[in-house]
Amino acid sequence: MAGTGVFADVLEGDVYKYYADGEWKKSSSGKSVAIINPMTRKTQYKVQACTQEEVNKVMESAKTAQKSWAKTPLWKRAELLHKAAAILKEHKAPIAECLVKEIAKPAKDAVTEVVRSGDLVSYTAEEGVRILGEGKFLVSDSFPGNQRTKYCLTSKIPLGVILAIPPFNYPVNLAVSKIAPALIAGNSLVLKPPTQGAVSALHMVHCFHLAGFPKGLISCVTGKGSEIGDFLTMHPGVNCISFTGGDTGIAISKKAGMIPLQMELGGKDACIVLEDADLDLVAANIIKGGFSYSGQRCTAVKVVLVMESVADLLVEKVKAKVGKLTVGAPEDDCDITPVVSESSANFIEGLVKDAKEKGATFCQEYKRDGNLIWPLLLDNVRPDMRIAWEEPFGPVLPVIRINSVEEGIHHCNASNFGLQGCVFTKDVNKAILISDAMETGTVQINSAPARGPDHFPFQGLKDSGIGSQGVTNSINMMTKIKTTVINLPTPSYTMG
Ligand SMILES: NC(=O)C1=CN([C@@H]2O[C@H](COP(=O)(O)OP(=O)(O)OC[C@H]3O[C@@H](n4cnc5c(N)ncnc54)[C@H](OP(=O)(O)O)[C@@H]3O)[C@@H](O)[C@H]2O)C=CC1
Numbered sequence: 251m252a253g254t255g256v257f258a259d260v261l262e263g264d265v266y267k268y269y270a271d272g273e274w275k276k277s278s279s280g281k282s283v284a285i286i287n288p289m290t291r292k293t294q295y296k297v298q299a300c301t302q303e304e305v306n307k308v309m310e311s312a313k314t315a316q317k318s319w320a321k322t323p324l325w326k327r328a329e330l331l332h333k334a335a336a337i338l339k340e341h342k343a344p345i346a347e348c349l350v351k352e353i354a355k356p357a358k359d360a361v362t363e364v365v366r367s368g369d370l371v372s373y374t375a376e377e378g379v380r381i382l383g384e385g386k387f388l389v390s391d392s393f394p395g396n397q398r399t400k401y402c403l404t405s406k407i408p409l410g411v412i413l414a415i416p417p418f419n420y421p422v423n424l425a426v427s428k429i430a431p432a433l434i435a436g437n438s439l440v441l442k443p444p445t446q447g448a449v450s451a452l453h454m455v456h457c458f459h460l461a462g463f464p465k466g467l468i469s470c471v472t473g474k475g476s477e478i479g480d481f482l483t484m485h486p487g488v489n490c491i492s493f494t495g496g497d498t499g500i501a502i503s504k505k506a507g508m509i510p511l512q513m514e515l516g517g518k519d520a521c522i523v524l525e526d527a528d529l530d531l532v533a534a535n536i537i538k539g540g541f542s543y544s545g546q547r548c549t550a551v552k553v554v555l556v557m558e559s560v561a562d563l564l565v566e567k568v569k570a571k572v573g574k575l576t577v578g579a580p581e582d583d584c585d586i587t588p589v590v591s592e593s594s595a596n597f598i599e600g601l602v603k604d605a606k607e608k609g610a611t612f613c614q615e616y617k618r619d620g621n622l623i624w625p626l627l628l629d630n631v632r633p634d635m636r637i638a639w640e641e642p643f644g645p646v647l648p649v650i651r652i653n654s655v656e657e658g659i660h661h662c663n664a665s666n667f668g669l670q671g672c673v674f675t676k677d678v679n680k681a682i683l684i685s686d687a688m689e690t691g692t693v694q695i696n697s698a699p700a701r702g703p704d705h706f707p708f709q710g711l712k713d714s715g716i717g718s719q720g721v722t723n724s725i726n727m728m729t730k731i732k733t734t735v736i737n738l739p740t741p742s743y744t745m746g
């Protein structure tokens with residue numbers, strides 16, 4: 251159970267503690283932040299509201315700890331990460347319980363998130379050993395006008411202190427996808443978890459604590475992003491920010507100093523369906539892509555662009571499947587569970603009302619109870635409707651009928667987002683041309699958008715982000731290049 255057994259140190263009274271200097275601490279603010287259970291809409295947990303002074307101390311410790319961590323052999327760093335991964339997987343049940351209560355993630359998906367996170371940590375340890383163990387050797391006579399008098403040795407070195415800020419929808423997985431690459435590369439890490447999801451993240455951090463990482467190397471400060479966010483992201487002690495979330499990321503990128511930024515932001519992933527597509531496959535992927543975790547995935551299918559000639563048939567198939575989705579409590583492992591907050595539900599309702607006023611066809615009746623919104627397919631959506639462009643981050647999916655592939659590509663590219671997209675056709679040549687024309691970081695052919703497997707590169711164009719994630723890319727991003735040049739008094743050529 252959360253906050254008990256090996257996790258007992260994390261909780262005191264009814265408030266979870268924050269993690270600094272290898273210890274669980276109460277904030278001197280004496281204030282806490284409530285985490286609301288999306289299902290009951292009552293306070294489920296409380297976390298510390300950390301102060302600016304506490305952030306300053308954490309940054310100091312992170313800087314000191316990083317210096318000796320960078321001198322820890324790579325294989326030893328990997329060993330500790332493997333240990334943390336095993337502990338995380340061993341304690342999947344209490345962590346999954348927190349995910350269910352804090353963010354209403356369906357029970358089975360919650361367990362999957364923790365297991366996937368353990369696997370990500372292990373994979374990162376292995377990948378880090380491989381790619382950080384290698385460097386480059388260059389000789390000067392490959393550049394015009396030079397003799398072989400210079401040997402250049404290149405290796406990857408840590409950046410220093412990494413600030414990690416994940417969003418509510420994967421508070422464990424999107425935290426470890428930043429923590430593990432940072433640590434294997436010799437950095438220290440300060441985590442600011444999302445408020446909804448903070449207790450799951452604190453339990454995850456405790457698994458790293460149990461693995462025995464040095465004091466101060468990992469810290470976790472809690473509090474509302476709106477209150478401590480700016481102080482953290484503009485802190486002079488931070489050498490890199492890895493952020494996943496919404497428009498907040500755009501604001502951070504304008505305020506942050508001259509440091510590397512990894513930003514994974516929103517998306518409006520389009521699903522383009524051609525006349526020759528296997529419509530059963532498309533319908534299954536639209537359900538999985540559009541409605542899993544109630545549409546609260548950056549990679550959710552957020553607009554279907556289907557050729558008019560097959561639209562009736564596709565809408566019928568999807569509608570039949572939507573009717574079979576179960577709606578209710580995450581504890582019962584329902585397909586559709588309450589969205590994360592009342593304000594999120596209100597926002598989704600605003601999009602639905604706008605579509606209604608402008609004449610979209612409702613394939614189901616719109617139904618809401620608190621934060622729970624029943625799955626809704628909107629047909630005949632037109633570009634003047636907000637739902638055609640904005641991401642609901644909820645179980646509402648618009649269908650726009652198109653008369654040409656170009657029209658579909660045009661709609662996709664007119665979006666300010668460019669995260670992922672997908673195209674369904676049996677003609678692989680056409681699929682490649684469409685993929686090349688779509689201005690998105692990834693295009694999936696004959697499957698719904700998805701970030702996983704977690705070692706694949708994951709990136710957004712335009713307002714969807716800066717840089718690329720995925721295990722290898724994140725390790726590389728959290729390092730810089732250092733070169734040492736050996737200058738010889740006379741040219742030297744290897745004779746073999
Ligand atoms: N591309 C991707 O990989 C993903 C993108 N997203 C996008 O994220 C959005 C939903 O997630 P959500 O969690 O609501 O996103 P937010 O951008 O609201 O929050 C993300 C994180 O930022 C923190 N935060 C809030 N304000 C600040 C600030 N001023 N400075 C620093 N940090 C701050 C939040 O903390 P707190 O909770 O305390 O406010 C949270 O930890 C959607 O737009 C979605 O598309 C989501 C997942 C993945």
Ligand SMILES: O=C(O)[C@H](O)COP(=O)(O)O
Pocket residue numbers: 419420424546547548549550699700701702
């Ligand atoms: O944050 C998100 O929504 C994810 O990055 C999506 O991950 P998934 O596609 O593997 O669910």
